Structures are given as C-alpha cells and as structure tokens.
Amino acid sequence: MPGLHAILSASSAKRWLACPPSARLEEKLKGIFGDASSPYAREGTQAHAVSELKLRREIGEINDFSYQEQRKLLGDIPREMDIATDDYVDVVISKLYEARRSCPDARLFIEQRLDFSDWVPKGFGTGDAVIVSDTVLDVNDLKYGKGVRVTAVENPQARLYGLGALAEFGSLYDFPVVRNTIIQPRVNEDPVTSEVLTREELLAWGESIKPTAQIAWRGDGEFKPGDHCKFCAAKAICAARAAEAMRIFTHGFETPALISDDEIPGILAVADTAEAWIKDIRAYAKNQALRGYQWPGYKLVRGRKGNRAWSDEDQAIDQLSRAGMRMRPLTTAPYSRLGLARSARNVLPSWSPRA
Ligand code: SF4
Structure with a gap:
C-alpha cells in the first residue's frame, strides 16, 4: 500500500511501545523534513514487488507472459534479489502445500491489508503472505535486509500483523493457533523464525498493549532512549x-x-x-x-580524495570490463x-x- 502509513505502524511498534511519544514526534518531523526513503527501503520495496509477482505466478493468478511483462516494469533486478526472493517464495509455497494436506480449502492471500485498529488506534499494515486454514493461521513477513537480523519471537510487528489477520479471518476458519513467521533469506543464521500463539494468547497480548497504544496515539508518555532509537526519525x-x-x-x-x-x-x-x-x-x-x-x-x-589509485588505469578498465563490469565516467x-x-x-x- 505505497504512500499510506499508519501513525502507530506495526513496523515502528517496538519503538512506540518503548517510547510512546516517539510516534507523534516522528510524524511532526516527517511533516517538516519529508519522509526521505533510504536506498535500503527502496531495495526492500523492489524485493517485495518481485516476491509478490512470483507468488501470484506460483498460485496461477498470473501467467508467465503477464509475469514477465510486470517484472520488466520493476527495473533491473539484481541477481542476489532474484535468488533471495526465490527462497522466500519456496518457503511460502511449501507452507501452503503443507496446510492443504490437512485442509484442502487452505488459501494464500498476498499483500493482504491487515487492520489491527481494535487494539491500536487507526492501526493497519500489509501482510506479505497470509495462509489461512482450519489448522493454523500463518502470517508471513519478508525481510529483505541483512544488516540487522530479525526474529519473529516476541516481535510486536509480527504480533500486530497476527492480530490483524485474526480479525480478518478468525470467524471464517477454525484455526486454534496463529503462527507469525519472519523470512529473512539473506541472513545465514536462522533465516526463517516463527512464533506460535493460541488465539487466546495473542488476544491477551493485544489487550496488554492497548493502554500504551492510547498514550502513544495522544503523543503522551515518557521519552525513553534505547536500542529502538536506531531507526527513529528524531x-x-x-x-x-x-x-x-x-x-x-x-x-x-x-x-x-x-x-x-x-x-x-x-x-x-x-x-x-x-x-x-x-x-x-x-x-x-x-x-x-x-x-x-x-x-x-x-x-x-x-x-x-583518497590516496589509492590504479597503477595502470587502462589495464584496470580492460580487466574489469572483461569481468562483466560496466564502466561509467567519473562525474563531479x-x-x-x-x-x-x-x-x-x-x-x-x-x-x-x-x-
Ligand atoms: S530518539 Fe529514542 S528517545 Fe527520542 S523519540 Fe526517538 S525513540 Fe524516543
């Protein structure tokens, strides 16, 4: 859902839960300085778009021709991104087949809007891949970054998505548990982590954060610095x-x-x-x-300027070109x-x- 962000977003939940006034402060600063997206954020957006196309092709929502045409619109896709998104798609599709073994009606919802406003004022987000069956509600989140490893265990973002999915599908299917999964294909150690909670456990957690969410919504509370400051706009x-x-x-x-x-x-x-x-x-x-x-x-x-230079610039350009690297002239x-x-x-x- 490009361009639309909740003030109390799931992705910043760790921060506003620890430091409630941060959400309103960030909103104010973005109003002054704009919401500049980093190259990493743009890379993540592209990886999500590629993954979405691949999943839609896998489940037959689009054919190969349509896939290729839409993929062209996404620009050059680096090989590393192609491999990582293939890995992500493999995990999601394996889970879908697994769910269909016990529940033939199991369905995959891609880029599903998840509304968790029953717990967090105006709270909503997008579930990358939600698999719904009678045995488990499986909420999968792709993390393309590799700099910071993210785990699904006790992860407020994953839990808020889980609550949103529970609100959307809880009355349609009988699943007793919600499994929140984070798939981070570019990290070597445990690229897939999950947390399984019963419906009751997840709902109880949702109730427990309601008062803090209200404080954050009003912009009240105490500023509390910590690790969560790393991605704060302030x-x-x-x-x-x-x-x-x-x-x-x-x-x-x-x-x-x-x-x-x-x-x-x-x-x-x-x-x-x-x-x-x-x-x-x-x-x-x-x-x-x-x-x-x-x-x-x-x-x-x-x-x-740094003091490192090629001893023979022509030879360096020749060798790099033969290795498949494109040269461009140095600008200012x-x-x-x-x-x-x-x-x-x-x-x-x-x-x-x-x-
Ligand atoms: S920098 Fe840290 S302490 Fe300050 S508003 Fe952001 S999260 Fe809170």
Whole structure:
C-alpha cells in the first residue's frame, strides 16, 4: 500500500511501545523534513514487488507472459534479489502445500491489508503472505535486509500483523493457533523464525498493549532512549537521546587523577550510545547544510580524495570490463564527499547537555 502509513505502524511498534511519544514526534518531523526513503527501503520495496509477482505466478493468478511483462516494469533486478526472493517464495509455497494436506480449502492471500485498529488506534499494515486454514493461521513477513537480523519471537510487528489477520479471518476458519513467521533469506543464521500463539494468547497480548497504544496515539508518555532509537526519525535531535549519550561526559569520577578500572565498564556501556548519537548528529548537521542551512562557525567543504589509485588505469578498465563490469565516467564529487568543517574558531555557541 505505497504512500499510506499508519501513525502507530506495526513496523515502528517496538519503538512506540518503548517510547510512546516517539510516534507523534516522528510524524511532526516527517511533516517538516519529508519522509526521505533510504536506498535500503527502496531495495526492500523492489524485493517485495518481485516476491509478490512470483507468488501470484506460483498460485496461477498470473501467467508467465503477464509475469514477465510486470517484472520488466520493476527495473533491473539484481541477481542476489532474484535468488533471495526465490527462497522466500519456496518457503511460502511449501507452507501452503503443507496446510492443504490437512485442509484442502487452505488459501494464500498476498499483500493482504491487515487492520489491527481494535487494539491500536487507526492501526493497519500489509501482510506479505497470509495462509489461512482450519489448522493454523500463518502470517508471513519478508525481510529483505541483512544488516540487522530479525526474529519473529516476541516481535510486536509480527504480533500486530497476527492480530490483524485474526480479525480478518478468525470467524471464517477454525484455526486454534496463529503462527507469525519472519523470512529473512539473506541472513545465514536462522533465516526463517516463527512464533506460535493460541488465539487466546495473542488476544491477551493485544489487550496488554492497548493502554500504551492510547498514550502513544495522544503523543503522551515518557521519552525513553534505547536500542529502538536506531531507526527513529528524531534520533539525531531528540533531547532525551542526547542527554543519554552525553552521560558519558557528565559521569562523576571517583578519583580526581585517573579513571579506575572499576569505572571503565560503566563508561563502555554508554560509549556505544554516545558514538551512535554523535554519528547521527553529524549526518543531520551535514544534511541540513546541504539544504542551505548555515551553522554558525561551520561551512561545507569538499573532502580529500583518497590516496589509492590504479597503477595502470587502462589495464584496470580492460580487466574489469572483461569481468562483466560496466564502466561509467567519473562525474563531479558526490555529496558523500562533502563534509562540515569549522570555519572560524571564535564564533561557536556554547552548549551543555540538559540534565
Ligand atoms: S530518539 Fe529514542 S528517545 Fe527520542 S523519540 Fe526517538 S525513540 Fe524516543
């Protein structure tokens, strides 16, 4: 469902459950800065579109000709994506055949809208592949990324999709359990994980999150930094996260001269948070500068070129071309090579972390 996003989306549920005001804050920031999609998100969208076509062909909804024509519209599909989406389709189709062994009426619903608004205000999402039978309701979610491994166990996104599927199909079939499955074909370790819950267990979990969902919907509650900040739109400029990251610099040390060994583990514990935040705030400052914002005391500069070069450029191009790589001429320096640098030492405003 391109372009449509729930404010309390399933994909951000881990975040708004941990930090309820984050959902409204993200909405506000997207209103100001736009909802820029990353190359990874665009890659994920393409992988989902390819998978959808492959599944529709497998179950006979489209023929080979239609498949090929629609596939062309998706642009160049990298070989890795073709292999990964084949793996995903194999898993889903095997599950469909398995379900049909005990329930000949079992059906596969592809890109099914799932409404979980009985538990989360205006909550909805899209189930990549939902298999419905009298033995199990099987809700499958494709994760194309490989940087962060995702498991279905205790996964709020998967559970919300499960609730949406239960609301849609619960009265039509007699399945006693819901199986939420995440298929992440590009990770080596456990690419397929599932969590099986009885209807009652899943419904009880839905009831348990209702109060927090209401708080998040209103934009109330306490800002709580944690691992869930990683994909938050506010991660660079959120004051709560900044305060958490700056704890490393406001640490009260026991002795005036040296940090003791006993103090190091506590410092390391906040160092990761501080490093991640500093990286995020640098990226934010640079992006704003690229949009024309002027930071006092800083200017955009072109970074140095690396010192690595081909010893024989013609020979390198020849060999790479023979290996099947396409060459394109070098253009001007990409944005990624631009950086922020201090322009004057005396004009920086002072700043100290909030308590
Ligand atoms: S950055 Fe973290 S603490 Fe701040 S709003 Fe986002 S999730 Fe909450």
